[in-house]
Every structure is written in structure tokens, then in C-alpha cells.
Amino acid sequence: MTAMNARLPRPAVALACASLCALAGTAASAAGCQAVSGARVPTVVELYTSEGCSSCPPADRWLSALKGRADVIPLAYHVDYWDSLGWKDRFGQPQFTQRQSSSMRTTGARFAYTPQVVIDGRDAPRWTMLAPSALAARGAPAVALKLEDEGARLSLTVTPGPGAPARMTGFLAVVDDGMQTEVGGGENRGVLLHHDGVVRELLDWTATAGGAQTVRFDTRTAPEAGASRHWVAVALDDAGKPLQALSLSCAP
Numbered sequence: 001m002t003a004m005n006a007r008l009p010r011p012a013v014a015l016a017c018a019s020l021c022a023l024a025g026t027a028a029s030a031a032g033c034q035a036v037s038g039a040r041v042p043t044v045v046e047l048y049t050s051e052g053c054s055s056c057p058p059a060d061r062w063l064s065a066l067k068g069r070a071d072v073i074p075l076a077y078h079v080d081y082w083d084s085l086g087w088k089d090r091f092g093q094p095q096f097t098q099r100q101s102s103s104m105r106t107t108g109a110r111f112a113y114t115p116q117v118v119i120d121g122r123d124a125p126r127w128t129m130l131a132p133s134a135l136a137a138r139g140a141p142a143v144a145l146k147l148e149d150e151g152a153r154l155s156l157t158v159t160p161g162p163g164a165p166a167r168m169t170g171f172l173a174v175v176d177d178g179m180q181t182e183v184g185g186g187e188n189r190g191v192l193l194h195h196d197g198v199v200r201e202l203l204d205w206t207a208t209a210g211g212a213q214t215v216r217f218d219t220r221t222a223p224e225a226g227a228s229r230h231w232v233a234v235a236l237d238d239a240g241k242p243l244q245a246l247s248l249s250c251a252p
Contacts, residue, residue, distance in 0.1 A: 033149040033250035040137040044234055044242045045074045047197070048100045048116040051089040052082030054187035059115030062127070064196040067177060071137035073232055073245050074197040075173055079114060086186030091198050099202070106240035121240035143168065143235045143244040154219065154248075156205065156233050159212040166209045168243065170235040174201035174219050175247075176227040207235075 047063045049056045066074040079100060080092035100112050109116065109123035117127035119135070144159040156172060177196040183189055200223075205215040223229040230249035234242050 033248070035147050035246050035248040037141065037143075037145040037244050037246045039141070040071070040139050041141045041242060042071050042073045042137050042245050042247075043135045044120055044245050045072055045135065046118040047074070047076045048079055048096070048112070048114055048118075049076055050079050050082040050092060050114050051181055051183055051188060051193055052085055052087040052186045053114045056115045057188065057191065057193060059117065059127075060193065060195060064194065066135070067196050069135075072135050073234070073247055075175065075199050075232060076195065076197040077199050077202075082114070082186070087183055087188065090181065091195070091200070095202060096199070103240065120242055121236070141244045145233050145235060145244050145246050147172075147231060147233045147246060147248045149231075149248065149250045150216075152218075154217045154231060155214055156217070157212055157214045158205075158207040158235060160207075160209050164209060164243070165237055168207045168235050168237070170205050170207075170233065172203045172205065172215075172217050173199045173232040173234075174203075174221055175230050175232055176200055176223050177230070178226060178228050179224055 045063065045066060047059055049060055060076065063074045063076055066072045077096035077099065078089050078091035078093065079097040080089065080094055081097055083089060083092055100116065103118070104110075104112065106121060107118050107123040117124045119127070124130070142161050142163040142165075144161060146157040146159075148155045154172065158168065158170070160168070176198050179195045179198060181193045181195070183191050183193060200221040201219055203217050203219075207213045207215070228249075230247055232245065232247050234245040237243055
């Protein structure tokens with residue numbers, strides 16, 4: 001496990017926010033592609049990683065092994081603080097470096113490091129010892145989510161249920177699977193890395209109690225050739241714990 005000093009750079013990059021519109025209901029998707037959350041809450045597994053980190057490839061492979069599980073949503077955030085050490089990670093973003101640093105107040109991590117695994121909002125340094133059953137979905141969601149592909153944009157409907165907080169936050173992640181990089185420098189020089197669950201865009205949203213509300217998102221990042229794209233929506237409580245999550249994948 002490779003540690004980095006907790007005094008990470010704090011770039012002035014804000015998370016992109018979507019406009020919020022209150023709606024009484026949800027119309028059928030014109031694109032005919034949608035996902036609705038179920039009676040259980042999938043486990044959200046977040047990995048902070050970098051192509052420049054020699055101890056990260058095992059964690060990348062571990063995350064890839066979670067792909068396809070209905071009860072787990074794997075996400076990989078590539079940080080950029082390794083970029084000055086011989087290899088620039090093409091997926092690294094200052095936004096994710098800032099997110100990792102800011103999340104320490106809720107995850108319980110004492111410092112920022114890679115690879116860092118966060119499970120349901122909590123730092124999980126013993127992730128290598130976890131049995132598959134430890135990542136099972138939880139029941140009794142306080143929020144229902146519906147994510148639709150409207151063609152030109154994505155639409156997320158958030159419906160608070162019993163026990164939902166008065167104010168909810170969350171994010172929409174644009175996620176790609178099935179990418180590869182031949183690393184030409186740094187600690188992983190000469191290594192062919194395979195990536196799944198790579199977050200390409202991360203868009204924040206906020207909702208309040210009082211009925212269903214819909215957030216609409218415009219995304220800008222095109223998938224790479226050969227990559228498989230999907231979208232992930234997550235609702236969070238004030239402590240960063242997922243209240244509900246879902247994944248949407250649409251055929252081209």
C-alpha cells in the first residue's frame with residue numbers, strides 16, 4: 001500500500017452541478033432505456049487509484065472482478081498526484097484528488113493514499129481480506145431512484161421514502177469499462193494495465209424532501225473505442241453513506 005502525504009494539492013476545480021426541477025411524476029423515456037432501484041441497496045465500492053502507482057494494479061484487478069455483480073457498484077477514481085513521477089495517468093483528474101482529500105472527514109481515513117478502497121462511505125484498508133459475501137446488498141432503502149436515458153441527456157428522479165433525510169445529496173458518475181493502457185514510464189513502466197469502472201465524469205446533485213424530484217444532466221465525455229459505457233447514480237446521507245444506488249447501461 002503506497003501512502004501519499006495528506007497535504008494534497010487543492011485545485012480550484014468545482015464538481016459540475018446539474019439544475020434541479022421538481023416534478024410530480026416521471027414520463028416514459030423517449031430512448032426506451034431506464035433503470036429503477038430495487039428493494040435493496042447495492043454496496044458502493046470506490047477505489048482511488050493511479051496508473052503511476054506500482055501498488056495499484058492489484059487493486060484495479062480486484063475492482064474489475066466485481067464487475068457484473070447486481071449487488072455491488074464498483075467505481076474507480078484516478079487521482080493526479082502521481083502524474084509528476086514519470087507517468088501521467090490519462091484518466092487522472094484534479095477533481096478526484098480533491099474529492100479524496102475532502103472525503104477524509106467522513107470516511108475515517110487518516111490520510112490520502114493509493115490504492116484506497118472506500119466501501120459504503122467508509123475507509124476499508126483491509127479490502128484484500130474481504131469475502132465476496134461481505135459486499136452483499138442491504139435492505140430497507142430510504143430513497144427510490146430512477147435513471148433514464150433521454151437521448152440528449154440523462155434524467156434522474158429521486159423519490160424520498162420513510163426515513164429519508166430532509167436534504168439529500170448524491171452524484172451521477174459516467175463510467176467506462178474495458179480500457180487498457182500501455183504504461184511508458186514511472187513505477188509501472190512496461191506494464192499493460194486493464195481498467196474497469198473508470199469514472200470519466202462526476203456530477204453532483206441535491207434534493208429535498210417533499211415528493212419526487214428530477215435532476216437532468218448533460219454529459220460531455222465520449223467513450224473510447226472498445227469501451228463499454230454505463231452510468232451510476234448514488235444518493236447519500238450527511239455522513240457519506242449511500243442511501244440507494246443504481247447502474248444504467250443502454251445498448252448503442
